[in-house]
Amino acid sequence: MNNLKLIIQREYLARVRNKTFIVMTFLSPLILVGMFSLIAYLSMLNNSETHTIAVKDDSGLFKGEFENKEEIDFVDVSSISLEDAKLLVKEKEYYGVLYIPNNQDNVALAKSILFFGKEAPSIGILRQIERTISKNLTTRELISRGLDISQIKAAEAQVDIRIENFQGERTSKMSNYIKMIFGGAAGYLLMMFIIIYGNMVMRSVIEEKTNRIIEIIISSVKPIQLMLGKIIGTSLAGITQFSIWVVLGTILLFVTSSLTGMNLMEAQPQMQDIEQVSNGEIQQLIIDITNLPILTLILSFLVYFIGGYFLYSAIYAAIGAAVDSETDTQQFMFPIILPLMLGIYVGFFSVIENPHGTVSTIFSMIPLTSPIVMLMRIPFGVPWYELAISVIILFVTNAGVVWLAAKIYRVGILMYGKKPTYKELYKWIKY
Amino acid sequence: MDNLLVAENICKQFGNFTALNNVSINIPRESIFGLLGPNGAGKTTFIRIINQITMPDSGVVYLDGKPLHPNDVGHIGYLPEERGLYKSMKVGEQALYLARLKGLTKAEAKEQLDYWFTKLDIKHWWDKKIQELSKGMAQKVQFVITVLHRPKLLIFDEPFSGFDPVNADLIKNEILQLRNEGATILFSTHRMESVEELCDYMALIHESNKLLDGKVDDIKRAHKTNTFEVGMNPFNENELLAELNSNFKIKKAHFKSLSDDLKLNIQIKPNESPNDLLQYLITKSRVNHFVEVVPSVNDIFIKTVTKNE
Numbered sequence: 001m002n003n004l005k006l007i008i009q010r011e012y013l014a015r016v017r018n019k020t021f022i023v024m025t026f027l028s029p030l031i032l033v034g035m036f037s038l039i040a041y042l043s044m045l046n047n048s049e050t051h052t053i054a055v056k057d058d059s060g061l062f063k064g065e066f067e068n069k070e071e072i073d074f075v076d077v078s079s080i081s082l083e084d085a086k087l088l089v090k091e092k093e094y095y096g097v098l099y100i101p102n103n104q105d106n107v108a109l110a111k112s113i114l115f116f117g118k119e120a121p122s123i124g125i126l127r128q129i130e131r132t133i134s135k136n137l138t139t140r141e142l143i144s145r146g147l148d149i150s151q152i153k154a155a156e157a158q159v160d161i162r163i164e165n166f167q168g169e170r171t172s173k174m175s176n177y178i179k180m181i182f183g184g185a186a187g188y189l190l191m192m193f194i195i196i197y198g199n200m201v202m203r204s205v206i207e208e209k210t211n212r213i214i215e216i217i218i219s220s221v222k223p224i225q226l227m228l229g230k231i232i233g234t235s236l237a238g239i240t241q242f243s244i245w246v247v248l249g250t251i252l253l254f255v256t257s258s259l260t261g262m263n264l265m266e267a268q269p270q271m272q273d274i275e276q277v278s279n280g281e282i283q284q285l286i287i288d289i290t291n292l293p294i295l296t297l298i299l300s301f302l303v304y305f306i307g308g309y310f311l312y313s314a315i316y317a318a319i320g321a322a323v324d325s326e327t328d329t330q331q332f333m334f335p336i337i338l339p340l341m342l343g344i345y346v347g348f349f350s351v352i353e354n355p356h357g358t359v360s361t362i363f364s365m366i367p368l369t370s371p372i373v374m375l376m377r378i379p380f381g382v383p384w385y386e387l388a389i390s391v392i393i394l395f396v397t398n399a400g401v402v403w404l405a406a407k408i409y410r411v412g413i414l415m416y417g418k419k420p421t422y423k424e425l426y427k428w429i430k431y
Numbered sequence: 432m433d434n435l436l437v438a439e440n441i442c443k444q445f446g447n448f449t450a451l452n453n454v455s456i457n458i459p460r461e462s463i464f465g466l467l468g469p470n471g472a473g474k475t476t477f478i479r480i481i482n483q484i485t486m487p488d489s490g491v492v493y494l495d496g497k498p499l500h501p502n503d504v505g506h507i508g509y510l511p512e513e514r515g516l517y518k519s520m521k522v523g524e525q526a527l528y529l530a531r532l533k534g535l536t537k538a539e540a541k542e543q544l545d546y547w548f549t550k551l552d553i554k555h556w557w558d559k560k561i562q563e564l565s566k567g568m569a570q571k572v573q574f575v576i577t578v579l580h581r582p583k584l585l586i587f588d589e590p591f592s593g594f595d596p597v598n599a600d601l602i603k604n605e606i607l608q609l610r611n612e613g614a615t616i617l618f619s620t621h622r623m624e625s626v627e628e629l630c631d632y633m634a635l636i637h638e639s640n641k642l643l644d645g646k647v648d649d650i651k652r653a654h655k656t657n658t659f660e661v662g663m664n665p666f667n668e669n670e671l672l673a674e675l676n677s678n679f680k681i682k683k684a685h686f687k688s689l690s691d692d693l694k695l696n697i698q699i700k701p702n703e704s705p706n707d708l709l710q711y712l713i714t715k716s717r718v719n720h721f722v723e724v725v726p727s728v729n730d731i732f733i734k735t736v737t738k739n740e
Contacts (some may be wrong), residue, residue: 006528211515211516216573219511
């Protein structure tokens, strides 16, 4: 036990003192914040661009109906012919021509409107135009059928379905987005962590082999102690790095947001595309975030991080032991990356679509994908017994994989000059 | 005889390959024991079994009369054939770490390191990284790490391979001194000269089997051929050669000398005395050189191995 502690300590210090580690730890948040600021800046630039659309309205129904908005200017060109309008648009580099033919039948008219442009207009702009026209034509059609428009207006019910779960907690429509974002971020973070730190474990094993110190060490300690010490020490370094990132990231985000005058709360509704977000919903958003099973999420992040990281880094350690140099690891990398990618894809496609469907449930039980998929499911509420089963499967598999990896590791660290095949690895397990 | 280490009927297989076949070896206390064998004979496997890196399929190893226990690693110092250190770790820190893995407390390790670093005059390396040291310097550090915890049993696998002559000599003297201070040394090599010089006992392993073992002197005695190397100026060469030919087995010998005309290897029968031969030769020539041919370990090695093939 004492030796294990010594190994953990050495591995931790070796990782943390590494120059790349220090540089990465302190540079990454800067790069990340820089990237976000750049994206925010660029999208602001993009939004401030104004498009001018020429409207040739032959029906005369839409005079003054198209209101100039921040990003769209409408110019009435009804007095000239369509061909001239097109030429004008080309000459003045307008966004395009909206052509509304003369047709007294509202329904037929609705289908005959055309847009000419150099390129296809953005969906947002198109939708705005469509909405304006549709509202106008619907009203017209209603009137022409002899209905009292003021009556209809009065009868229109503003529907805002409130969503409550069985525990009586209120949620909003937005809460699903939030759950998605939180779950997705947690799953993605876990995957990155597994790949980065698993690789570190592997490189460190290869280093001991190429430095030829391995035999000196295992004449003092058991190979499995060395392997576990390495995995634990490296994971502690990882936790250190992420803690620093979280602290630094938060500080930097606040600093930059106050510098650029960008309000974090204002930025939020943009993600919702054009859906309107009332003040009440912003409050609801905050309530939603606090209503998330945050404690479960944090706890299960830790549990799944430990389980998933151990599972994968044991495999990484075995691979490191089997080869002589990092270039030889390629053939073994694919089987590791594959389940991780699968977890991410299942998470982003299946879980978001149907968090408690068969596919999501199965993949949140399979130990190679469960850490990622289950983390994505947790914000949507997972029954405790499913969590328990998944965690138990993960840790039982873990014990088995660590045991197998230790066997390969034990033989591999003393093998030099051979590039092993899968068949040989299998033989080593049986030694 | 009091043995520090007794290995009884050790067998080890890797898949279909037999690495050790029923090997038994006794290593007497406070001796230098040479484990000889060509590459791939099973020496390293045997040493790894003593170090509990590999477990034998059958057979027991006793240290100090008790079967090996995981805690015994603290009593063994091992310098493997494939050796090296963490390149980017500082010398002192690394030595401390490895010593503590052997069970020393931090204070004990510091004290011993201080002693050895002063002795080998390498104290100023403490804060250097291994990658800043030359190969020979790193080897000194490795040696210190091996002996630091004052083990009862020291195991050196090909200790002189890669050492420059100056360091090899220095290490040789340290090994002899450690033996005199009470350590037992197991020495694995395929370089016979070093066995000749250092070892009190030896064992020969070839193709997973132990072919012979015992005191180096006894083995040499058992392999001697009663042959004498003679250098002389005969009074009548033809007559002498004819007489010798009829009474003894003779062969031309090759050695360096200043004035000898005739150099011969003369083999007498086991019941004959070399004195009689010398007396006879004196009457026939001026004898400058008369030495018993002692078989070198190399000769014994080659003879034993070829005999068993």
